[in-house]
Amino acid sequence: MALYSEKVMDHFRNPRNVGFIPDADGVGEVGNAKCGDIMKMYLKIEDDTITDVKFETFGCGSAIASSSMATELIKGRSVSEAMALTNQAVAEALDGLPDYKMHCSVLAEEAIQKALEDYYSRRDQTKSE
């Protein structure tokens, strides 16, 4: 029995949306190196739509696959749709994760939330200027 599903391995081997966006509208980083997982999400947002998303991940196979899948699930979606993304949705889209790897999908959800929060706080700042 393989450690991971075919989907996980596909996203791990060929991660989608890898990289960084220098002029991102929102950036979110979660996890820490001590625990062995760090995920960083970069969002480009126009007219309330996520027009581009990139990620960088330090972590295991499922952390990389979860990041990749999460970016696919929110790309082209509205900010509110992205905000509603759950870790279960990421895990299901990957055809499941082993129990002890579910935290990787949680990190993906949190990284996106954090990037969106960053987007909102930057926007609010611009408005108040």
Next chain:
Amino acid sequence: MNIYADNAATTAMSQTAVKAMLPYLTEYYGNPSSLYAFGQRSKEAIEEARATVAKCIGAEPREILFTSGGSEADNQAIRSAAAHGARKGKRHIVSDAIEHHAVLHTLKKLEKEGFEVTYLPVHSDGIVRVEELAAALREDTCLVTVMYANNEIGTIQPIRDIGALCRERGILFHTDAVQAVGHIPVNVAEDHADMLSASAHKFHGPKGVGFLYVRRGIPTVPLIEGGAQERGRRAGTENVAGIVAMAAALEESVGHMAENAEKTAMLRDRLIRGLTEIPHSALNGDPRKRLPGNVNFCFEGIEGESLLLLLDDKGICASSGSACTSGSLDPSHVLLAIGRVHDVAHGSLRLTLGDNTTEEEIDYIIQSVKEVVTYLRGFSPVWRDLIAGKGSFIL
């Protein structure tokens, strides 16, 4: 290319061992405890194997106790010494921080049962200091258990000196020699070992069989109750075929030890040189006092499991001390004990070479590891920060 570089996990069975065991899986299936000749034939095979194993480590046949493997041998050795100590009111044990879990978990249990355990630190080279061990010994110390060679970083402990010290102080000395037996010279008399554990599948024998050497006169406590097999020290019908194969494998390994060790150590050093070229990497454990086939590195900015999966895609079987490969949140206790911080301990890679590893394979491994490390660093936020000057490199 398919390269098996995880010989510390297990080894391929030798043809000699397979051939030796087959008759005991087919025609000679008699129970060694049966009194008729057909059963006694199995009994004779076991006793012959016992003599062979004993000869290979400088012991007497009656001092060899067959077990299901290294973990059982470790458990029984420690339990026996603890029971013996407790009878004399001695409930202190000295061990070290980098032991195998078969030893550590048994010690943890004993601590719950009222024993006190001193875990000696190892220095950054992964080696226990004899003078520190001497200082840890007490009037109530009933056992010293220090592994012969470490399974993760391959460091070889000063067993002979530790053995001599314990013998002089009249304290039982056990060594988990699972990674050493069949690979480097082990002699229980010269090492002054009172008990020593070994496992067949680490030296080209089958899985599920091992042995415990117990010096004559040292009482053992059985872990498995039942019949009178192994002179009452280990009940259960013997794994005849496994025992026969283990003896054949050990005899062969010991017979070719010098040439294999020399050849393997040369390949090991070639691999170490190649991987050292990767920036911000470091070898774990002493470069010289280590098993001939062991290479263990930390690479900054990447995580070990993804490294292993990508090496697997390139046909390379290796292992890592990262948390993600252990199923726990912490990386390897061995890497932490030699002073690697969590951040880099997660990015470790263990490659353990075998007797059949070739130079071509080593070069392919070096090339592959370089590619994979560079690739993973390419989208690691940790690496980006490091090269951007945010935070400083550890390695």
